[in-house]
Amino acid sequence: MKSVILLFPLLASTAALAAPEEAISEARLRADVEKLVSFGTRHTLSSQTDPKRGIGAARKWAEGEFRKTSAACGGCLEIVLPETVVSGDRVPVPTRLVNVVAIQRGSERPNEVVIVQGHIDSRVSDPLDAVKDAPGANDDGSGTALVLEAARVLSKEKFPTTIIYATLSGEEQGLFGGKLLADYGAQQGWTVKAVLNNDIVGGSTGSDGYRDDAHVRLLSEGPRADSTDALRAQMRRFGGENDSPSRNISRWVAKLAEKDGKGLAVRQIWRADRLGRGGDQLPFSDKGYPAVRFTVAVEDYEHQHQDLRSEGGVKFGDTVDEMDFPYLARVTRLNVQALAKLARTPxxxxxxxxxxxxxxxxxxxxxxxxxxxxxxxxxxxxxxxxxxxxxxxxxxxxxxxxxxxxxxxxxxxxxAAxxxxxxxxxxxxxxxxxxxxxx
CATH class of the missing domain: 2.60.40.10 (Immunoglobulins)
Incomplete structure (x- = not known):
């Protein structure tokens, strides 16, 4: 039977939908990053009990922010704290690992989820040094602040499907927080539509002085991480190397960005992550969930993964003064637009x-x-x-x-309708x- 072309008028309700991205506050984003930096270090191996310093205090604060947001929307967020014990090359002793997650349940298909996430932990030059100050302003205070702000503005809306807001621990020690949340989602039976991972999204000037505040990079895998030998053989013969669901998420977000005159253009990077590096989107891809990574258009290597110091007139360290908050607000804007649309689509x-x-x-x-x-x-x-x-x-x-x-x-x-x-x-x-x- 031949398909019939149907011409559907755009429903008035679509045009009348609120634009939550207009409520994003650059001042709140800055205040959140400054608060995260104030914990001294958020290293995964730092104190979990000190009320003012370390990963435990930072997690408690993030949980408190989610609870404030939930109270403002009449309890619309469910706060969960998935945890496990991890060890590895960068975790020499078994260590408790906790993610702080807020769930905004969908009204029609709550098992369909879209996830926005950033990692709350930080580090200095030595990945095992949990004592020195590790401000982690851009890496990844920026992503954590984005997630908290997305929850504030989107919790005022209702969606047919679920939005997950996640601040993850243990990224710098081996992507442990991403794996914990991916495992948790599988245990909950989530149908994952997309994972938007935000890691280093608050700067616009590189270590060589080159500046680009007009683009954000979006990284996505080509061949699927969960492919079998049989599937790879089919891809070689019939195509599919450039058509993973993650790659199609990237194309979709790039088109979305084109329509927004106030936002950033997307520079699609067609690889799973940067050369020799990784992020918390990868554990989701490993399980077959569509996942992409937002990151700055140009990185500043003197101001990430560095001890606080000055050498040869060059200042090192991931501090607030090296960030570009108008840029972070525009990355947040694009994430919020994508989340709001994805939470409405089938x-x-x-x-x-x-x-x-x-x-x-x-x-x-x-x-x-x-x-x-x-x-x-x-x-x-x-x-x-x-x-x-x-x-x-x-x-x-x-x-x-x-x-x-x-x-x-x-x-x-x-x-959708x-x-x-x-x-x-x-x-x-x-x-x-x-x-x-x-x-």
Whole structure:
């Protein structure tokens, strides 16, 4: 059966939706970073009981901020404190690890979640030094402040699906906080639509003096981390190396940023993280959850992972005065816009394409909860972004006579009743949003 193009007017409710990003406060972001720095060090191995200094005091403060936000919205946030005991190369003795997480339950599909996170721990030059002052202003006081501010402004809204606000511990010791939250989500049975990890998002000038306050980098994996040998073989033959769900989240956020004249442009970095380094999005990718990392357009290496000191006229250390708070506010703005839209969209479907040895293409997918229609997309195999919005349909299949599948990639997005549209899921091996079936 041939699909029919349906022309749906944009519902008035979409245009009338509030813009929570307009409520973001640069002053609150600065105050939060300054407060985080005031704990002296937030090293994972620092004191968990001192009321004023160390990781324990910082976590307690973050929990208190979430509770204040929840009180302001009538108890709309559930605060949970997932914890475990970790050890490893950078944790020489077994150490209690705790994440501070606020959950804003969705009203219709609470098991569908989008996660925004930053890590609350900090470090100096020696990753095992839990004694020296480690201000951690940009790395990652900036990401933690972003998460707290996102909760403040988005908790005033209601969404059909759930938003998770997470401040993670143990990133500098081996991505332990990300792994803890990914494991917790799996235990809770979360259907993860997207993970937005924010790590080093509050500076605009590099260590060489180069400045870029117009862009934010967005990193995403290409081939899926949870791929099997069989799936990798299919990708080599039929495509999919550049169409993981994380990569399609990146494309979606980049398009979202293009529409905002007050925000930042996204520079997509098509690798899972920076060379030789990592972040808390990786444990989610390892489990098959779509995850991306926001980070500054240009890094300042003298002001991250450094003891506080001066050498040869150069000041070292991750301090507040090296940050750009208007820039941090714009990164926060983009995260809030993405979260608000993702929390309204359905899950992307899982399309499959049929077109071998025939002069036409058929695409099919399963219906997803919350979707009233679907959009079929098409792009050249060498094109970086989705190019052509082929048709909209309320059906769960479409036929394209005269289109030879060998020469194109196809994808499908899902649209809610209010017009909110999901990222595109690619009709390639491994293109589905969610962990792959266990072999």
């Amino acid at each position: 899950m992307p479907p899982a399309p499959a394409v049929k077109g071998a040895v025939q002069p036409s293409t058929d695409v099919e997918w399963q219906a997803v909860p919350g979707a009233v229609r679907y959009v079929l997309w098409q792009r050249r195999t060498d094109a970086p972004m989705w190019e052509t919005r082929v048709l909209e349909t309320a059906e769960v299949k479409a036929s394209l006579p005269g289109v030879r599948a060998d020469d194109w990639l196809f994808g499908v997005s899902a649209v 209010d017009g909110s549209e999901s990222p595109v899921a690619s009709a390639v091996p491994g293109g589905q949003f969610g962990p792959l079936p266990k072999p």
